[in-house]
Amino acid sequence: MKEIALNNVHLKLGAKMVPFAGYNMPLQYTGLTHEHLAVRSGVGVFDVSHMGEFIVKGSGALDLIQKISTNDAATLEIGKVQYSCMPNGKGGIVDDLLIYKVGDEAYMLVVNASNIQKDWDWIQKNNTFKAELQDISDRTTLLAIQGPKASQAMKELTDIDLEEMVYYTFEKGKFAGVDNVLVSATGYTGSGGFEIYFNNEHAEKIWAAVMKAGKAFGIAPAGLGARDTLRLEKGFCLYGNDIDDTTSPIEAGLGWITKFTKDFVDSKVLKKQKENGITRKLAAFKMIDRGIPRKEYEIKDAGGNKIGVVTSGTSSPSLKLGIGMGYISKELSKVGMEVFIEIRGRQLKAEIVKLPFVK
Amino acid sequence: MNIPADLKYTSDHEWIKIDGDIATIGITDFAQSELGDIVYVEIETEGDNLEKGEVFGTVEAVKTVSDLFMPVKGEVIEVNDKIEASPESVNDNPYEDGWMIKVKLADMSQLDDLLSAEAYEAEVA
Numbered sequence: 001m002k003e004i005a006l007n008n009v010h011l012k013l014g015a016k017m018v019p020f021a022g023y024n025m026p027l028q029y030t031g032l033t034h035e036h037l038a039v040r041s042g043v044g045v046f047d048v049s050h051m052g053e054f055i056v057k058g059s060g061a062l063d064l065i066q067k068i069s070t071n072d073a074a075t076l077e078i079g080k081v082q083y084s085c086m087p088n089g090k091g092g093i094v095d096d097l098l099i100y101k102v103g104d105e106a107y108m109l110v111v112n113a114s115n116i117q118k119d120w121d122w123i124q125k126n127n128t129f130k131a132e133l134q135d136i137s138d139r140t141t142l143l144a145i146q147g148p149k150a151s152q153a154m155k156e157l158t159d160i161d162l163e164e165m166v167y168y169t170f171e172k173g174k175f176a177g178v179d180n181v182l183v184s185a186t187g188y189t190g191s192g193g194f195e196i197y198f199n200n201e202h203a204e205k206i207w208a209a210v211m212k213a214g215k216a217f218g219i220a221p222a223g224l225g226a227r228d229t230l231r232l233e234k235g236f237c238l239y240g241n242d243i244d245d246t247t248s249p250i251e252a253g254l255g256w257i258t259k260f261t262k263d264f265v266d267s268k269v270l271k272k273q274k275e276n277g278i279t280r281k282l283a284a285f286k287m288i289d290r291g292i293p294r295k296e297y298e299i300k301d302a303g304g305n306k307i308g309v310v311t312s313g314t315s316s317p318s319l320k321l322g323i324g325m326g327y328i329s330k331e332l333s334k335v336g337m338e339v340f341i342e343i344r345g346r347q348l349k350a351e352i353v354k355l356p357f358v359k
Numbered sequence: 360m361n362i363p364a365d366l367k368y369t370s371d372h373e374w375i376k377i378d379g380d381i382a383t384i385g386i387t388d389f390a391q392s393e394l395g396d397i398v399y400v401e402i403e404t405e406g407d408n409l410e411k412g413e414v415f416g417t418v419e420a421v422k423t424v425s426d427l428f429m430p431v432k433g434e435v436i437e438v439n440d441k442i443e444a445s446p447e448s449v450n451d452n453p454y455e456d457g458w459m460i461k462v463k464l465a466d467m468s469q470l471d472d473l474l475s476a477e478a479y480e481a482e483v484a
Contacts, residue, residue, distance in 0.1 A: 028395060229421060314421060
């Protein structure tokens, strides 16, 4: 089990730690609902240092990234971030990731913790472009400071104009007295805010400064539990749940990051899917009957026939009802249609809805 | 961790308060803290005669769901209706407002199998 730099800080705060993707990570501090609502209405801070970061450099860097990813990285300028995914050569997904253009021929890829080794091997295997690769995951701390009050709460810590930053851009600068912090206007909560990347050695100092600056705004340390409910309310995919090596980006609703302006792994297959249409897609539903859908519960039609499986499900802390997603055939998952979720032997009514669940 | 000395416990993290041949049953402070924020408690066994170890209900937290097991054999004679409207009382006050069911005990000898507060504390330590 790997230990993140702030392990002891989280323990002191009374966090419940759980093993996740080979790391001991904070699941929750005071309570999931409190943390969730703090992020939705104020500000919360997540330690997500388990995430992986790779540097890709050199004259072949862009060619490599263009080959392995679905989005068009040629459109990136320095200071911009792009959401993308890596197809696996069989029409499925190796991982979803963020691509940062940090220099003329330099990029940072941010990948899921559970996939660090798999992604590394996959990228190496496809690196026929002699791009220089470096895995900086183990020395990088990543804090996600999220919520509508994040920029106001953090502005005293940096000269970067947080309130003017555009979504999916980043700047490097001084933060809490530490040079060279990468401040990125991104996140996985849908409530605005920042993600900041820096070397582990500064972790305690920056954490303390963030908590202090956030105090007047009621900042809550938030764990992976709240991170999951926050992302699901917005309909963001989670690798391992909603997307994996067997799901296509088109089926997953990631057509918007799949650009056929270039060739990439699986571009022919995916283009065909887009042109000919797909038979199933990732659909979202909310419970009509009282019940909480959870991963792997069966989705059924009114006749009791299995039509899909829940890939993510929870009780929404904002809506106070059960919400979920799962792959269902297109004809049976139009908005407004009725489906049934089998929960402990009972078929409970749900309705197909549009994403996001929470605006 | 709050483990009142005057209650009995099980390894399934339930507490039992004995009053004559009536047992009041709930989940322990440890259990509620492991479950996290409880969203609702579903108990539809009122009036049923259940064996020890049978499921008498389920508790749904945001992140997880857990079955509730009968710590004793007997008839479920009452369900705490108040936790339907305020399931958070199981988190806030598991030994008082958060009680779940009352059971008329089938026999008294089965109480010998239950854990004392000290024995339960040793299990969760």
